[in-house]
Amino acid sequence: MASVTVANARKNYGHLEILHGVDIDIQDGEFVILVGPSGCGKSTLLRMIAGLEEVSDGHISIGGRVVNDVAPKERDIAMVFQSYALYPHMTVEANMGFSLRLAKAPKDEIKGRVREAAQILGLEHLLDRHPRHLSGGQRQRVAMGRAIVRQPQVFLFDEPLSNLDAKLRVQMRSEIKQLHQRLQTTTIYVTHDQVEAMTMADRIVVMRDGYVEQIGTPLDLYDRPANLFVAGFIGSPGMNLIKGTISTGGPIEFVADGGVKLPVPDDIALERGQPVVYGIRPEHVGITTGGSAAQVALIEPTGAETQITATLGTGQIIATVRDRLSLKSGDPISITSDIKNVHLFDAVTGKALEMPLHNA
Ligand SMILES: Nc1ncnc2c1ncn2[C@@H]1O[C@H](COP(=O)(O)OP(=O)(O)OP(=O)(O)O)[C@@H](O)[C@H]1O
Numbered sequence: 001m002a003s004v005t006v007a008n009a010r011k012n013y014g015h016l017e018i019l020h021g022v023d024i025d026i027q028d029g030e031f032v033i034l035v036g037p038s039g040c041g042k043s044t045l046l047r048m049i050a051g052l053e054e055v056s057d058g059h060i061s062i063g064g065r066v067v068n069d070v071a072p073k074e075r076d077i078a079m080v081f082q083s084y085a086l087y088p089h090m091t092v093e094a095n096m097g098f099s100l101r102l103a104k105a106p107k108d109e110i111k112g113r114v115r116e117a118a119q120i121l122g123l124e125h126l127l128d129r130h131p132r133h134l135s136g137g138q139r140q141r142v143a144m145g146r147a148i149v150r151q152p153q154v155f156l157f158d159e160p161l162s163n164l165d166a167k168l169r170v171q172m173r174s175e176i177k178q179l180h181q182r183l184q185t186t187t188i189y190v191t192h193d194q195v196e197a198m199t200m201a202d203r204i205v206v207m208r209d210g211y212v213e214q215i216g217t218p219l220d221l222y223d224r225p226a227n228l229f230v231a232g233f234i235g236s237p238g239m240n241l242i243k244g245t246i247s248t249g250g251p252i253e254f255v256a257d258g259g260v261k262l263p264v265p266d267d268i269a270l271e272r273g274q275p276v277v278y279g280i281r282p283e284h285v286g287i288t289t290g291g292s293a294a295q296v297a298l299i300e301p302t303g304a305e306t307q308i309t310a311t312l313g314t315g316q317i318i319a320t321v322r323d324r325l326s327l328k329s330g331d332p333i334s335i336t337s338d339i340k341n342v343h344l345f346d347a348v349t350g351k352a353l354e355m356p357l358h359n360a
């Protein structure tokens with residue numbers, strides 16, 4: 001196991017810069033997920049850590065050693081790709097032992113390590129099969145097995161679950177997490193799925209357009225997004241983000257562009273008339289029947305809770321409620337927001353306005 005440090009790493013293709021100085025410190029044994037929209041540079045960064053792409057500037061260290069000029073096979077890492085790239089003509093056992101055979105490890109040792117990995121992954125009964133006779137999830141497990149037998153310092157995963165159906169993805173998600181808890185190997189995992197990131201990671205790195213937007217534990221990012229991008233990206237349904245200004249007279253409150261007023265936390269320094277974006281997660285929006293501020297537009301029960309979309313001024317707001325309200329589309333309602341859970345963002349920079357209490 002080893003720590004991994006990415007320090008001011010840049011990547012250009014010709015004149016085009018794809019990564020603009022990325023800094024990430026990954027501790028020994030940590031499970032870190034790189035997440036962000038398509039094209040933001042996740043795979044590029046992972047491939048730079050693996051040694052499959054050159055580092056244009058800055059440096060990457062594994063276990064305290066700068067590896068910019070170290071060949072991939074000397075880095076003591078194992079990578080699992082989206083396409084499992086299993087050898088079709090080899091059995092599961094041969095696929096899993098391939099890298100050890102290449103490294104000329106003794107036969108008994110190869111057999112032992114393959115058996116052990118197969119046992120961890122529940123593949124013992126499939127060792128003689130060929131990949132074409134396996135399900136998608138089983139193939140995925142063989143690809144993981146091939147990485148495990150190498151007992152690397154670091155695992156690198158690039159969207160390993162994206163070829164699986166939704167149910168299998170959820171299952172493999174928990175299997176990979178349990179595997180990490182058991183092996184404690186430093187893991188860097190790429191996905192564009194924020195649910196995968198939230199459920200599996202010790203820490204998440206949110207990327208956009210070749211920049212790191214925020215690094216933190218899943219709940220850090222959920223509870224204290226540093227900017228509008230992270231606020232909108234993490235969480236499903238997403239945080240309600242309403243444009244408006246701070247009131248110019250009377251009590252200090254938020255006035256949405258459509259005129260609706262909402263309360264603001266009293267521990268943030270706000271200027272009168274300041275343009276802001278008001279963020280509130282659906283579970284922190286309360287609904288009471290009657291009033292005139294909002295109107296029910298859509299009701300979507302999921303069983304455990306109900307998602308209610310309401311028109312509010314010129315926009316819409318989503319609330320998730322656990323109570324079974326007898327509402328129908330068109331009903332007038334009032335919206336309350338749990339003031340402790342209100343996020344305010346600078347409308348110009350998109351940055352979260354500081355909340356002294358929360359940052360203490
Ligand atoms: N060889 C290359 N030459 C020029 N541009 C490239 C090259 N490889 C990747 N890029 C560009 O770099 C950017 C980042 O690509 P990358 O594959 O790292 O994105 P990603 O975050 O992994 O996206 P996805 O979620 O779609 O896999 C993209 O805009 C891509 O077009």
Ligand SMILES: [Mg+2]
Binds near residue numbers: 042043044
């Ligand atoms: Mg990618």
